[in-house]
């Protein structure tokens with residue numbers, strides 16, 4: 001089985017991102033570039049990171065009216081990302097149009113409930129039910145809209161996988177035992193997420209914050 005770890009290169013500093021990518025290259029399956037990176041370095045930055053030679057996950061979490069999201073998707077097609085994120089709560093129509101606009105070989109996945117949110121946060125923005133309910137509801141909608149999969153926490157991925165056998169499941173919010181949670185609230189260990197059915201394990205600070213990112217990635221790979 002190929003390495004499921006995608007390291008989140010969350011930095012506005014392109015040279016630092018390149019250095020981390022090179023350091024972890026033998027111990028991860030891909031590189032995730034998110035809002036912080038993309039806002040700072042844009043298409044040029046993505047092209048530079050592509051030179052490292054690993055699949056690129058463009059985590060832009062698109063969320064807007066269907067037409068705007070579809071046009072944004074068309075504008076990043078030239079980068080040929082392996083995976084792109086959109087927000088599943090943007091509606092079925094938004095997801096359908098996003099998927100229709102994406103490259104054939106790009107997996108479009110819908111973020112269900114951010115791993116930085118818990119039940120109290122849900123209540124404060126007017127969502128009803130539990131995190132499990134919310135993930136289940138949006139996973140169903142994403143499937144109906146023709147997406148390739150979803151993003152959820154390691155707590156919900158087993159149930160989501162059971163309900164969507166051919167789905168592609170991206171799980172962030174991963175913390176090896178003993179590492180700082182930071183802003184993550186629904187975190188599990190990389191091994192737990194893998195065992196629960198994750199297709200991709202997104203790991204940022206536990207690797208990028210280490211003195212030796214390559215060594216940290218190797219150690220996590222060894223736990224899988």
Ligand SMILES: O=C(O)c1cc(=O)[nH]c(=O)n1[C@@H]1O[C@H](COP(=O)(O)O)[C@@H](O)[C@H]1O
Pocket residue numbers: 008010034059061085111113114115116151152172173174182184202203204205206
């Ligand atoms: O779509 C994501 O990748 C994502 C969704 C989510 O619910 N939670 C989440 O943390 N992420 C991303 O996953 C990465 C987690 O980073 P660390 O918390 O440093 O491991 C960040 O790049 C987040 O933007």
